[in-house]
Amino acid sequence: MTKLIQYEEAGPEVRAVYDAIKAARNVPDVNNFWKAIAVHPPTLRRTWESLSEVMGRGSLDPLTEEMLYLAVSAMNGCAYCIASHTAAARARGMTEAMRGELLAIVAMAAETNRLAEAYAVPIDQAFLDQD
Amino acid sequence: MTKLIQYEEAGPEVRAVYDAIKAARNVPDVNNFWKAIAVHPPTLRRTWESLSEVMGRGSLDPLTEEMLYLAVSAMNGCAYCIASHTAAARARGMTEAMRGELLAIVAMAAETNRLAEAYAVPIDQAFLDQD
Amino acid sequence: MTKLIQYEEAGPEVRAVYDAIKAARNVPDVNNFWKAIAVHPPTLRRTWESLSEVMGRGSLDPLTEEMLYLAVSAMNGCAYCIASHTAAARARGMTEAMRGELLAIVAMAAETNRLAEAYAVPIDQAFLDQD
Amino acid sequence: MTKLIQYEEAGPEVRAVYDAIKAARNVPDVNNFWKAIAVHPPTLRRTWESLSEVMGRGSLDPLTEEMLYLAVSAMNGCAYCIASHTAAARARGMTEAMRGELLAIVAMAAETNRLAEAYAVPIDQAFLDQD
Amino acid sequence: MTKLIQYEEAGPEVRAVYDAIKAARNVPDVNNFWKAIAVHPPTLRRTWESLSEVMGRGSLDPLTEEMLYLAVSAMNGCAYCIASHTAAARARGMTEAMRGELLAIVAMAAETNRLAEAYAVPIDQAFLDQD
Amino acid sequence: MTKLIQYEEAGPEVRAVYDAIKAARNVPDVNNFWKAIAVHPPTLRRTWESLSEVMGRGSLDPLTEEMLYLAVSAMNGCAYCIASHTAAARARGMTEAMRGELLAIVAMAAETNRLAEAYAVPIDQAFLDQD
Numbered sequence: 001m002t003k004l005i006q007y008e009e010a011g012p013e014v015r016a017v018y019d020a021i022k023a024a025r026n027v028p029d030v031n032n033f034w035k036a037i038a039v040h041p042p043t044l045r046r047t048w049e050s051l052s053e054v055m056g057r058g059s060l061d062p063l064t065e066e067m068l069y070l071a072v073s074a075m076n077g078c079a080y081c082i083a084s085h086t087a088a089a090r091a092r093g094m095t096e097a098m099r100g101e102l103l104a105i106v107a108m109a110a111e112t113n114r115l116a117e118a119y120a121v122p123i124d125q126a127f128l129d130q131d
Numbered sequence: 132m133t134k135l136i137q138y139e140e141a142g143p144e145v146r147a148v149y150d151a152i153k154a155a156r157n158v159p160d161v162n163n164f165w166k167a168i169a170v171h172p173p174t175l176r177r178t179w180e181s182l183s184e185v186m187g188r189g190s191l192d193p194l195t196e197e198m199l200y201l202a203v204s205a206m207n208g209c210a211y212c213i214a215s216h217t218a219a220a221r222a223r224g225m226t227e228a229m230r231g232e233l234l235a236i237v238a239m240a241a242e243t244n245r246l247a248e249a250y251a252v253p254i255d256q257a258f259l260d261q262d
Numbered sequence: 263m264t265k266l267i268q269y270e271e272a273g274p275e276v277r278a279v280y281d282a283i284k285a286a287r288n289v290p291d292v293n294n295f296w297k298a299i300a301v302h303p304p305t306l307r308r309t310w311e312s313l314s315e316v317m318g319r320g321s322l323d324p325l326t327e328e329m330l331y332l333a334v335s336a337m338n339g340c341a342y343c344i345a346s347h348t349a350a351a352r353a354r355g356m357t358e359a360m361r362g363e364l365l366a367i368v369a370m371a372a373e374t375n376r377l378a379e380a381y382a383v384p385i386d387q388a389f390l391d392q393d
Numbered sequence: 394m395t396k397l398i399q400y401e402e403a404g405p406e407v408r409a410v411y412d413a414i415k416a417a418r419n420v421p422d423v424n425n426f427w428k429a430i431a432v433h434p435p436t437l438r439r440t441w442e443s444l445s446e447v448m449g450r451g452s453l454d455p456l457t458e459e460m461l462y463l464a465v466s467a468m469n470g471c472a473y474c475i476a477s478h479t480a481a482a483r484a485r486g487m488t489e490a491m492r493g494e495l496l497a498i499v500a501m502a503a504e505t506n507r508l509a510e511a512y513a514v515p516i517d518q519a520f521l522d523q524d
Numbered sequence: 525m526t527k528l529i530q531y532e533e534a535g536p537e538v539r540a541v542y543d544a545i546k547a548a549r550n551v552p553d554v555n556n557f558w559k560a561i562a563v564h565p566p567t568l569r570r571t572w573e574s575l576s577e578v579m580g581r582g583s584l585d586p587l588t589e590e591m592l593y594l595a596v597s598a599m600n601g602c603a604y605c606i607a608s609h610t611a612a613a614r615a616r617g618m619t620e621a622m623r624g625e626l627l628a629i630v631a632m633a634a635e636t637n638r639l640a641e642a643y644a645v646p647i648d649q650a651f652l653d654q655d
Numbered sequence: 656m657t658k659l660i661q662y663e664e665a666g667p668e669v670r671a672v673y674d675a676i677k678a679a680r681n682v683p684d685v686n687n688f689w690k691a692i693a694v695h696p697p698t699l700r701r702t703w704e705s706l707s708e709v710m711g712r713g714s715l716d717p718l719t720e721e722m723l724y725l726a727v728s729a730m731n732g733c734a735y736c737i738a739s740h741t742a743a744a745r746a747r748g749m750t751e752a753m754r755g756e757l758l759a760i761v762a763m764a765a766e767t768n769r770l771a772e773a774y775a776v777p778i779d780q781a782f783l784d785q786d
Contacts, residue, residue, distance in 0.1 A: 205638060205641070205642040206638065208637075208638070208641035208642075210641070210644060213641070213642060213644065214644070234638075234639065234642045234643070237638055237642065238635040238636070238638040238639050238642070239635060241634040241635050241637070241638045242631040242632065242634050242635040243631070244601075244634070245598060245599065245601070245627075245630055245631040245634045246627065246631050248598070248601035248603070248606070249598040249601075249606055249627045249630065249631070250627070251603060251606065251607070
């Protein structure tokens with residue numbers, strides 16, 4: 001069902017992005033995510049540029065960034081995203097204990113988010129007073 | 132629409148939880164979230180106990196925990212949760228630059244999660260081989 | 263921002279549906295939901311017919327039906343839907359204790375749903391063997 | 394990809410929870426859900442304790458509870474959760490007709506929830522006046 | 525796990541809907557979606573009638589309708605729905621370039637929707653002034 | 656709660672984006688969305704650049720693009736996004752009949768998406784055979 005564009009069959013625009021990803025990450029090949037979105041080269045290029053800019057900016061360390069990405073992916077229940085960002089977070093130092101705590105927080109937040117909306121909790125004045 | 136249980140009108144089971152929250156957080160009063168779910172005392176007590184256990188476990192530092200909570204809340208679009216966990220994360224040291232980067236990651240993850248599912252990306256063998 | 267179509271200004275197609283709702287529910291006026299979707303009369307009519315058919319079918323009692331509706335609305339975080347279906351469920355006999363337990367189940371399901379997806383739990387053979 | 398902790402390889406903390414689940418449900422083995430979250434023993438224990446407390450409280454009968462759980466799982470599109478809670482609800486008496494009506498309500502609620510939010514329906518005063 | 529009702533084993537109510545779908549779409553058999561929901565014949569009939577009414581109304585052309593359906597399915601991450609509505613949109617003329625742009629818009633909307641909610645953007649007066 | 660950055664108080668990086676938006680859209684001021692995300696200038700710039708690239712590409716006409724954006728926003732239940740993209744779609748020619756049909760499709764897709772996932776419909780071979 002899903003067409004994956006391999007380097008050999010890719011046009012120059014796609015190859016340029018693949019080369020950039022491989023260089024930035026020091027890997028021999030790009031993940032399936034990139035090969036799948038390469039069916040639309042402008043999306044491939046824009047997504048890579050945007051992701052490169054968002055990740056690794058300086059205020060947050062790379063591990064925290066990947067754990068945030070994993071938390072959102074877990075919330076969305078995106079199986080591919082959970083698998084790939086679990087791997088990426090582990091590569092940056094996420095231990096099994098950290099993963100367990102991270103997923104516990106995601107699940108707990110899913111629970112309290114529901115309670116806050118189901119009970120229509122009004123926002124505290126102190127929170128409204130912050131910017 | 133939303134009934135908020137104030138300390139003065141609360142029964143002993145609710146007061147005990149309010150006292151525990153105030154002591155643990157060193158605050159003079161509990162937030163509206165707790166006052167709203169107190170209409171069902173078992174939910175109040177269980178939520179506080181569960182949250183106390185999930186947060187502050189040791190492998191993740193308190194700021195990272197709050198940022199993960201905020202990331203999930205932002206993904207869910209829960210207005211109350213975003214407001215309260217933004218305040219909590221700031222209290223633990225989240226700067227405006229960190230908040231900006233965090234929300235950029237959440238939004239970017241929302242985007243790439245959609246692409247991964249819309250293109251039905253098959254999970255890479257390397258990801259399947261991890262536990 | 264939202265146009266609400268009052269009975270007096272409504273055309274015959276809309277009035278016919280309003281009359282049907284008022285008769286079926288024995289109420290003097292329809293809720294804002296119907297007045298809002300009446301800007302597109304085919305949606306008003308189709309939604310009322312579909313809802314009439316789905317609710318009150320015989321295998322499930324009216325209170326259970328409304329509680330299921332409320333559970334989905336709470337999961338979606340739809341403020342209007344939570345408010346209106348809380349009222350409807352109360353009118354059919356939902357006590358405050360039942361509401362508290364219902365919302366606790368919704369929130370708990372939100373939590374375990376996240377864990378099931380985050381840990382990519384494979385479906386048990388016994389579940390696959392059911393129809 | 395997913396590590397499942399079998400009883401034989403489990404430590405005492407995990408075994409104690411497995412034993413409690415098997416005793417409470419009178420089953421020879423626990424489902425994959427528990428074996429998967431057992432990679433993080435505190436999550437296993439807390440989830441079981443929380444679920445035990447939420448389910449079977451007295452105001453709602455066990456079948457209604459399971460149907461509410463199934464409704465939320467269907468709304469979330471969690472394949473594992475749908476499979477396991479369909480089985481659990483059937484074990485408590487959900488007939489095929491009841492399942493059909495339940496899923497029709499979930500789907501219909503998904504539809505009207507979207508309409509209520511898309512048309513930005515203001516909450517009726519009568520709903521605001523309830524607690 | 526999923527029971528699919530084939531024409532041969534179907535009762536008259538289900539056969540009538542299958543016949544209507546095959547006639548309307550000029551196809552030799554119905555898709556799995558219809559065979560699955562046919563386990564609850566009232567849902568089969570109601571869904572087909574409702575869908576027939578919603579699609580092909582006159583103000584929107586059939587291709588635009590299918591692309592809107594695909595956009596929602598992609599947002600929901602419903603794998604079956606993405607696959608079936610991609611096929612349907614292609615049959616109505618969606619080119620690969622159009623698909624690429626559609627999915628880019630869906631993903632981009634997912635991103636800006638998160639930003640709008642995370643930053644709690646107040647609605648502009650000009651938008652409030654429209655109906 | 657939400658800080659909106661007005662042109663007068665904005666730094667040069669923010670002003671440059673505001674100027675670009677005003678020029679591209681021929682409007683005297685930017686919407687609140689831009690003023691809110693301007694608290695993090697890199698997000699403001701990146702979002703504008705990305706949105707400019709995604710919208711108006713050639714294969715899809717501007718009205719279809721805005722209707723797709725509105726469909727996703729309606730699915731997400733993002734009140735701000737629904738309001739702003741309704742206005743934008745109207746400015747590009749969306750009639751009230753088109754809006755009514757669009758929202759009916761979104762709501763109907765929300766319903767059938769739930770049925771497809773709740774019944775765990777297997778993807779038809781014909782859909783798997785497409786790219």
